[in-house]
Amino acid sequence: MSTCFAAKLLAHYDANARTLPWRSPPGAPPPDPYRVWLSEIMLQQTTVAAAIPYFNTFITRWPSVAALAAADDTAVMAAWAGLGYYARARNLIKCARVVALEYGGVFPADEAALRALPGIGAYTAAAMAAIAFGARAVVVDGNVKRVMARVHAIETPLSQAEVQLHAHATAATPHGRPGDYAQALMDLGATLCTPRAPKCGQCPVARACKGRADPTRYPVHAPKAPRPERRETAWWIEVGGHVLLVERPTNGLLGGMRALPVGDAPPMIADWRGVDWQNMGNVRHIFTHFSLDLAVQRAMLLARPAPENFHAGLWWPVAKIETAGLPSLFAKAARCAMAAS
DNA sequence: CACACGTGGGG
């Protein structure tokens, strides 16, 4: 594959680039590295449509990495609520503070230095180096892997083809316009060289594509494991218009997020005898690696139990539950608990 | 290297 590939891709990009809030037009000076970074973190395993409103909210509320570094952790986590993969938000905060304290609020331009920051892996470091700093970094994301697997008709399953795919991506990367090239390649994967029903008829590099005859054959995937089933119970404890929320442990599922208490028993040391629990129904939620059937139990208490009976709870106004920053699972459970009955 | 880690949209 020669520079011809990149030339055709860039020409197509010049005429068809998507307009996105974090993006500069083709040929324009690079965007603020803060915007590139924020968008790249939000876009990890996340669709453009889902990321856009969050990006706009964050940029308005925290216009610079210094502003984000100075933010309350809780406020940032709440603003991220609903976007998923919450380790990204925890690392976002850590990264902002490292940049603020160790780099004076200016992102390093060096790919290796970027790679060393929290939440920035090989892909994001390369993307930032290319898009924000104009370096010839080799950007390899899911789009690039799919395009390379098709162009070269790679039969090796994706998980075992990393080195091969990276080599092809390196050979294809031009020395000029690295940022535009990276985005052009990802645009191609997102709009034409899609996983299903690729639009080969409109593809600028279809003539060079070895997978053209059967594009959906590539990339080859390993067989997927079955998704296990889990059952849990969430506890809605309401007193005087307030509901008990907890902050989940920093690590693990929905780590660091506010939530309803979950477990086999209500989250108290106190004695629950005599309390009238109502079964409010079940919420079904599909995670990447398991399916969850969450039963929702509700108790309406007359008096607030002593604080020492809770590990780390807070009473949130039921009328403002949407502002609590609950992840989607618990936002659903809250709607279930508040349903008329 | 394999697995944990969210969510909502599309076919």
Place this chain on the structure above:
DNA sequence: TCCCCAAGTGT
């Protein structure tokens, strides 16, 4: 309803 998946990272 169900399966796939979307600009990955950390462990």
